[in-house]
Amino acid sequence: YLAEDVDLTHHPFCWAFDQKKHVSTVTYEQSAYLHLSFDFNVDPVTAIASQYINDEIRILSEFRLQNSNIHELCDRILTTYPTAVYMVTGDASGRARSALTQGNINYYTVIKQKLKLNDAQMKVPSVNPAISDSQVLCNSILSHRTVKINPSCTYLIDDLKYVEVNDTGDIDKTKDKHRSHLLDCWRYLLNTFHKGMIKIQ
Numbered sequence: 001y002l003a004e005d006v007d008l009t010h011h012p013f014c015w016a017f018d019q020k021k022h023v024s025t026v027t028y029e030q031s032a033y034l035h036l037s038f039d040f041n042v043d044p045v046t047a048i049a050s051q052y053i054n055d056e057i058r059i060l061s062e063f064r065l066q067n068s069n070i071h072e073l074c075d076r077i078l079t080t081y082p083t084a085v086y087m088v089t090g091d092a093s094g095r096a097r098s099a100l101t102q103g104n105i106n107y108y109t110v111i112k113q114k115l116k117l118n119d120a121q122m123k124v125p126s127v128n129p130a131i132s133d134s135q136v137l138c139n140s141i142l143s144h145r146t147v148k149i150n151p152s153c154t155y156l157i158d159d160l161k162y163v164e165v166n167d168t169g170d171i172d173k174t175k176d177k178h179r180s181h182l183l184d185c186w187r188y189l190l191n192t193f194h195k196g197m198i199k200i201q
Contacts, residue, residue, distance in 0.1 A: 010164065014160045014183070019161065023148075025150060026148045026149075034051060035049070035088075039181050039184040040107050062156050087193070092124060124192075132169055134190075156182040171183070
């Protein structure tokens with residue numbers, strides 16, 4: 001009764017995000033590349049799927065699997081987009097060998113094998129972008145380019161609304177450990193595929 005949805009975020013990472021402006025229904029188009037951006041956690045493992053069409057960044061869907069692994073995540077992506085031509089980026093730490101993958105190989109080797117990709121489809125940076133640079137890029141893109149995010153991407157939307165930076169400028173992961181994973185996918189996506197849109201000072 002008399003409840004009101006009040007945004008109590010004091011230092012939002014994505015201060016330029018506007019749900020009314022940026023959230024709207026978009027559909028997958030077979031003729032365009034499907035950009036996948038991954039973030040690797042013990043739990044959950046996450047990814048977002050997007051396309052760049054008619055000068056629009058379109059976030060089609062998010063994947064957030066708990067108690068799972070990179071093999072199952074790739075299977076879910078293949079089920080959702082079985083005929084897509086993929087382009088892959090994500091967390092640079094996924095290049096390291098990991099006991100969390102079968103055979104102690106790195107995450108991107110699994111992704112490349114499962115999705116049947118060639119080297120040209122792997123656009124993984126050697127290091128992750130600095131948080132400060134990411135924040136400038138994310139807000140510049142949201143302010144100056146056309147971004148459409150499907151309403152079904154509820155975890156990404158939540159991250160864009162509520163993830164904060166702390167006093168040192170880092171992403172504050174202490175308030176809610178379940179947040180920021182999809183935001184990381186978003187940061188990596190923009191850094192790899194859309195950084196050239198905006199001149200970072």
